[in-house]
Amino acid sequence: MKAGEIGKLEGYKLVVAGDPDAEITNAYTGDLLSDVMGHAPDQSVLITIQAHKNTIAVCSLAGAVAVVICNDREVPEDMRQSAASEGVSIFATKDDQFTASVKVASLMGKVTLN
Amino acid sequence: MASIPLNTYNSAPVIMELVFRMKVKDVMTRGVVTAAEDVPLREIQHMMRDMGITGVPIVNGRHLIGLVSMGDIISALDGGYIGENAGSHMTADIIVLEEDMPVSFAIQYFERFKYRRFPVLNKDKELVGIVTSRDITTHLLVEINKEIDKLEKSGPNPDRVTLRDEIQSFSIQRRDFERAGYASTQIKKFLRKAGVKPAVIRRVAVAAYELEMNIVVHSDGGEIIAEFRPDRVVITAKDFGPGIPDVASALRKGFSTADEWTRSLGFGAGMGLPNTKSVSDDFTISSSKNGTVVISTILINSDSENTEEA
Numbered sequence: 001m002k003a004g005e006i007g008k009l010e011g012y013k014l015v016v017a018g019d020p021d022a023e024i025t026n027a028y029t030g031d032l033l034s035d036v037m038g039h040a041p042d043q044s045v046l047i048t049i050q051a052h053k054n055t056i057a058v059c060s061l062a063g064a065v066a067v068v069i070c071n072d073r074e075v076p077e078d079m080r081q082s083a084a085s086e087g088v089s090i091f092a093t094k095d096d097q098f099t100a101s102v103k104v105a106s107l108m109g110k111v112t113l114n
Numbered sequence: 115m116a117s118i119p120l121n122t123y124n125s126a127p128v129i130m131e132l133v134f135r136m137k138v139k140d141v142m143t144r145g146v147v148t149a150a151e152d153v154p155l156r157e158i159q160h161m162m163r164d165m166g167i168t169g170v171p172i173v174n175g176r177h178l179i180g181l182v183s184m185g186d187i188i189s190a191l192d193g194g195y196i197g198e199n200a201g202s203h204m205t206a207d208i209i210v211l212e213e214d215m216p217v218s219f220a221i222q223y224f225e226r227f228k229y230r231r232f233p234v235l236n237k238d239k240e241l242v243g244i245v246t247s248r249d250i251t252t253h254l255l256v257e258i259n260k261e262i263d264k265l266e267k268s269g270p271n272p273d274r275v276t277l278r279d280e281i282q283s284f285s286i287q288r289r290d291f292e293r294a295g296y297a298s299t300q301i302k303k304f305l306r307k308a309g310v311k312p313a314v315i316r317r318v319a320v321a322a323y324e325l326e327m328n329i330v331v332h333s334d335g336g337e338i339i340a341e342f343r344p345d346r347v348v349i350t351a352k353d354f355g356p357g358i359p360d361v362a363s364a365l366r367k368g369f370s371t372a373d374e375w376t377r378s379l380g381f382g383a384g385m386g387l388p389n390t391k392s393v394s395d396d397f398t399i400s401s402s403k404n405g406t407v408v409i410s411t412i413l414i415n416s417d418s419e420n421t422e423e424a
Contacts, residue, residue: 033380050380057295061319
């Protein structure tokens with residue numbers, strides 16, 4: 001799946017189009033950045049509430065190419081800038097992390113929702 | 115105000131290499147003149163005069179317990195207690211260097227603390243020497259001369275595409291979440307350019323990032339040094355304190371002393387040092403109240419798949 005496709009989900013707003021063509025093959029949900037750093041797989045989308053610049057540094061280091069910011073948390077300007085320069089896409093939603101994880105998994109074809 | 119006009123984070127690569135390769139023991143003065151604590155200050159004043167020195171370490175056997183400086187002697191003359199014992203008027207809380215520390219540490223100490231000399235201890239905490247800024251500049255000049263000589267003989271250096279003994283150093287400020295991750299990102303980009311395997315880059319990135327965050331979150335500031343060798347990457351993180359009171363606990367997963375604000379940012383989960391250790395092929399840590407030094411070595415061609423242990 002391409003990073004840009006996450007924007008197809010209803011209510012998922014594209015905040016920064018880092019690299020919309022970046023391939024996503026995995027997803028990881030977590031708010032502890034040290035845990036994300038240690039465990040998030042390459043080419044993944046990170047589902048989190050951590051809306052700040054350091055999240056982008058972690059994504060970039062861990063190899064995550066997109067972030068979904070949950071619970072309608074506001075994405076600060078320095079985070080947007082950092083994401084743009086690192087080529088990480090940011091999406092924002094009012095869904096919580098669990099709901100967002102299910103929807104992304106469904107979009108990736110990993111689960112089927114009825 | 116720096117007594118050694120050289121910084122240890124963006125000087126020329128040759129200099130960086132030198133101040134990191136040279137150790138405190140290579141530049142210190144050995145055979146230090148010392149005195150026991152029951153020696154009168156008057157006698158120490160005479161030692162200083164006779165031997166042309168400005169500071170005398172006070173020892174108990176081979177263990178350093180204090181230092182009497184020229185300033186202490188002047189105060190003693192002024193205060194009328196020059197006849198009393200060194201032990202009751204020495205400076206007891208002194209900053210020391212360890213003999214195996216790189217000279218870059220010593221340079222930073224001179225910048226950071228306004229002392230003119232630092233006693234040097236060995237691994238057993240015994241006094242083995244003393245370092246003044248003059249010791250450093252003298253030895254450094256000799257080494258710089260040798261290096262320049264070598265460079266002139268080797269002629270122009272073509273662009274390097276392989277990892278060949280390159281050193282990068284990054285100054286990390288306390289609580290600077292703004293720039294946190296910069297050093298690790300630079301290190302990662304460098305390895306990518308050098309064509310290192312992604313799995314290895316990932317391990318180096320984890321180590322560098324965790325150590326960088328530790329300095330930001332817990333220390334009074336410090337430095338990340340990345341040494342790129344043909345077969346390995348060595349990440350050294352050093353800081354200026356306050357030290358880790360209980361290193362064994364700090365190495366345990368989930369043990370954390372981070373405050374609420376740090377945790378709210380997603381850090382301080384108590385995974386930093388355990389993560390770093392698990393991605394390292396070799397890992398050492400030493401800590402005192404004057405600072406912590408962590409060295410993580412990652413072999414470039416190792417087949418050990420400890421990536422996912424983190």
